[in-house]
Amino acid sequence: xxxxxxxxxxxxxxxxxxxxxxxxxxxxxxxxxxxxxxxxxxxxxxxxxxxxxxxxxxxxxxxxxxxxxxxxxxxxxxxxxxxxxxxxxxxxxxxxxxxxxxxxxxxxxxxxxxxxxxxxxxxxxxxxxxxxxxxxxxxxxxxxxxxxxxxxxxxxxxxxxxxxxxxxxxxxxxxxxxxxxxxxxxx
Numbered sequence: 001x002x003x004x005x006x007x008x009x010x011x012x013x014x015x016x017x018x019x020x021x022x023x024x025x026x027x028x029x030x031x032x033x034x035x036x037x038x039x040x041x042x043x044x045x046x047x048x049x050x051x052x053x054x055x056x057x058x059x060x061x062x063x064x065x066x067x068x069x070x071x072x073x074x075x076x077x078x079x080x081x082x083x084x085x086x087x088x089x090x091x092x093x094x095x096x097x098x099x100x101x102x103x104x105x106x107x108x109x110x111x112x113x114x115x116x117x118x119x120x121x122x123x124x125x126x127x128x129x130x131x132x133x134x135x136x137x138x139x140x141x142x143x144x145x146x147x148x149x150x151x152x153x154x155x156x157x158x159x160x161x162x163x164x165x166x167x168x169x170x171x172x173x174x175x176x177x178x179x180x181x182x183x184x185x186x187x
Contacts, residue, residue, distance in 0.1 A: 069094045071107035075116035080123055091121060124167030132158055132171050 072091040079086055079101075089101045092111065107113070134142055136153030161169060 069099070069108055069111040071102075071111040071113045072116055072121065073104065073107070073113055074118055075121050076118065077101070077121040078123070085120060122165060125165045127161070127166050127169045130161070130166075130169040130171055132169075135161075 070093040072093070075091065076085040076087045077089065077091065088104050090104050090107050091098055092100045092102050092107055132154040133150050136157040137145060137150055142150060158169075
């Protein structure tokens, strides 16, 4: 029941709306059943959308060669310890994780070198309050659009968050399963 009805019942009055009436409760049950069906169909549509060319699949994903380190060169980096951008260092990645900041030009010989073209590198960002199903649609679309569309937009926004540097997000109630789309780590 709504807050108006609960307050009226607490006061002992009967002048409240009809949200607790059997007819209203039956209608709400039908709406909820329809929403559950739409969520299931929407989730299936979102997964199929990955393979149907909607542009939701991750962009340039490359596996790191087994045992082959990667050396990011020609870059500026923010280390989180000082306010200024740092340069004169290369970033060594081993096993998918940053292993060391080495002086520029002094990385291991067998490493695959990636020239960053003077771009800036920062640690992965964390967004502690994010709603995957609400960032890509308007409020009206979130309430009235087909749930499949809402899920497709959520997947697209997950990838966009990753491209903006957010490697971890805490979804405050969205309907996206971790790993369903190529995006940030979902908590």
